[in-house]
Amino acid sequence: MAAAGIKDATAVVGIGQTAFARHLPEDERTLACRAVLAALDDAGIAPAEVDALASYTMEETDEVELAKAVGFGDLTWFGRIGYGGGGSCATVAQLAAAIAAGQARVGVAWRSRKRGSGARPWTDTVRQLPTPAQWTRPFGLLRPVDEIAMLTRRYLHEYGATRDHLFNVALACRNRANQNPDAIMYDRPLTREMYMTSRWISEPLCLFDNCLETDGALACVVVGAERARDCRRTPVLIHAAAQGLPAQHHGMVNYWNDDPLTGPAWTAARHLWKHADLTPEDVDVAQIYDAFTALVPLSLEGYGFCGRGEGGAFTEQGALETGGRLPINTGGGGLSEAYVHGFNLITEGVRQLRGTSTAQVPGASTCLVTAGEGVPTSALLLRRGD
Amino acid sequence: MTLLTPVTDPEGAPFWEHARAGRLHIQACADCGTFRFPPRPCCPHCQSFAREWREVSGHGRIWSYVVPHPPLLPDYAAQAPYNVIVVELADAPRIRLVGNLVARAGARLDSVAPERLRIGARVRVVFDPAGLPQWVLERS
Numbered sequence: 001m002a003a004a005g006i007k008d009a010t011a012v013v014g015i016g017q018t019a020f021a022r023h024l025p026e027d028e029r030t031l032a033c034r035a036v037l038a039a040l041d042d043a044g045i046a047p048a049e050v051d052a053l054a055s056y057t058m059e060e061t062d063e064v065e066l067a068k069a070v071g072f073g074d075l076t077w078f079g080r081i082g083y084g085g086g087g088s089c090a091t092v093a094q095l096a097a098a099i100a101a102g103q104a105r106v107g108v109a110w111r112s113r114k115r116g117s118g119a120r121p122w123t124d125t126v127r128q129l130p131t132p133a134q135w136t137r138p139f140g141l142l143r144p145v146d147e148i149a150m151l152t153r154r155y156l157h158e159y160g161a162t163r164d165h166l167f168n169v170a171l172a173c174r175n176r177a178n179q180n181p182d183a184i185m186y187d188r189p190l191t192r193e194m195y196m197t198s199r200w201i202s203e204p205l206c207l208f209d210n211c212l213e214t215d216g217a218l219a220c221v222v223v224g225a226e227r228a229r230d231c232r233r234t235p236v237l238i239h240a241a242a243q244g245l246p247a248q249h250h251g252m253v254n255y256w257n258d259d260p261l262t263g264p265a266w267t268a269a270r271h272l273w274k275h276a277d278l279t280p281e282d283v284d285v286a287q288i289y290d291a292f293t294a295l296v297p298l299s300l301e302g303y304g305f306c307g308r309g310e311g312g313a314f315t316e317q318g319a320l321e322t323g324g325r326l327p328i329n330t331g332g333g334g335l336s337e338a339y340v341h342g343f344n345l346i347t348e349g350v351r352q353l354r355g356t357s358t359a360q361v362p363g364a365s366t367c368l369v370t371a372g373e374g375v376p377t378s379a380l381l382l383r384r385g386d
Numbered sequence: 387m388t389l390l391t392p393v394t395d396p397e398g399a400p401f402w403e404h405a406r407a408g409r410l411h412i413q414a415c416a417d418c419g420t421f422r423f424p425p426r427p428c429c430p431h432c433q434s435f436a437r438e439w440r441e442v443s444g445h446g447r448i449w450s451y452v453v454p455h456p457p458l459l460p461d462y463a464a465q466a467p468y469n470v471i472v473v474e475l476a477d478a479p480r481i482r483l484v485g486n487l488v489a490r491a492g493a494r495l496d497s498v499a500p501e502r503l504r505i506g507a508r509v510r511v512v513f514d515p516a517g518l519p520q521w522v523l524e525r526s
């Protein structure tokens with residue numbers, strides 16, 4: 001008999017977050033503690049029961065600091081995922097795998113970041129990695145936005161996608177943020193005029209193609225499916241999970257392989273759908289990683305919502321809006337709610353399946369959550385557990 | 387004006403040594419002959435550690451380009467908006483190098499008007515005084 005695997009074996013039972021702002025006075029460790037305790041309170045689970053942790057390699061608060069501060073019990077499983085926002089869903093996936101394998105019982109994943117008031121990582125000229133920085137930075141390809149703009153220009157050229165398609169992504173996120181009081185852009189509507197006349201950051205990407213710069217922290221709690229039935233909230237089952245690092249992929253500067261426009265999403269998607277009872281047509285709502293608008297059409301193609309090169313056209317006719325073919329980023333996403341390396345996409349996916357989103361998709365029972373495209377990535381397929 | 391200089395590693399160093407001598411060399415597998423970039427210790431096709439540096443013609447086409455605007459590091463902001471291009475080499479189409487399209491060897495990053503850039507344009511390598519590869523439009 002085949003191994004049972006992780007399908008529906010675990011569930012997210014608690015979510016927590018701090019406020020989101022350009023500047024929060026408290027430090028990252030304090031914010032991490034607040035988010036983790038809020039998530040445990042939401043689940044109705046005591047900190048002393050936590051025995052597993054997962055976060056990003058870029059997370060500043062380490063396991064020792066967090067565990068001591070909030071009063072965790074003995075930890076027997078903890079790990080970090082690399083590649084910035086590509087690791088978001090993988091933190092939850094690692095907990096799911098550990099719990100399904102019997103290595104842990106109560107897992108917490110978290111991300112705390114002061115990217116709003118802290119330094120922009122690309123301004124560090126001392127800590128240049130030889131690969132790939134020696135091949136890119138001397139020429140002025142300095143920031144993540146420059147690296148993704150290069151792929152975007154090629155994408156627009158090869159498939160005839162337009163800036164209007166990118167605007168459709170920015171608008172869908174902003175419209176949902178305008179319904180979410182916790183979103184940084186809650187009271188700031190976006191118009192096509194504003195988008196088309198905004199300043200360039202790296203042509204062909206303008207200001208509104210870029211995510212926010214945010215201080216904030218989020219966390220979630222994962223337990224076994226059986227235990228989940230006794231928790232306070234509607235359990236949200238982790239139906240399938242995957243990471244994706246394609247052969248010959250090269251991170252943000254993925255110009256150095258045969259086919260730069262089929263990125264990590266394609267690899268994660270193949271594994272995800274193979275291990276799921278669902279297909280892309282069954283997905284009611286999606287939270288697609290949106291550090292840049294252009295990552296959304298690339299991800300829509302990778303995860304099989306449309307064919308190669310059709311991601312731009314897919315966004316037409318309000319497809320990404322409430323009531324459209326695939327409502328996305330219903331809390332506002334990284335573009336308009338908060339940019340905390342994609343963790344707010346996970347918590348929003350959970351809210352949709354609990355029925356408590358501020359932009360609730362009626363009757364939503366399945367949600368795809370994706371991590372950073374353009375870097376080694378990860379994804380979760382969540383399903384309502386009652 | 388002090389732009390960032392390449393922070394090299396043992397695998398990448400020969401590229402820059404050749405560039406300082408005004409030649410464009412790409413790492414290749416010494417057993418199966420496959421070009422690879424960025425340089426690394428062994429061949430992903432045949433797993434051989436035998437490697438060599440092979441000179442290429444320095445002709446290529448623009449595969450994509452961006453035009454960065456501030457906020458940027460100060461010495462780059464001083465030249466912005468400038469272009470950054472990715473060049474697909476004529477001799478090895480899957481090898482793509484990041485660089486700048488300039489009016490002539492040693493010229494500033496903003497020495498070609500952004501309107502003159504287009505995907506598919508033929509370019510040829512030149513080298514600035516420090517040995518950094520740059521690209522100029524081919525006369526057609």
Ligand SMILES: [Zn+2]
Nearest residue numbers: 415418429432
């Ligand atoms: Zn070989």
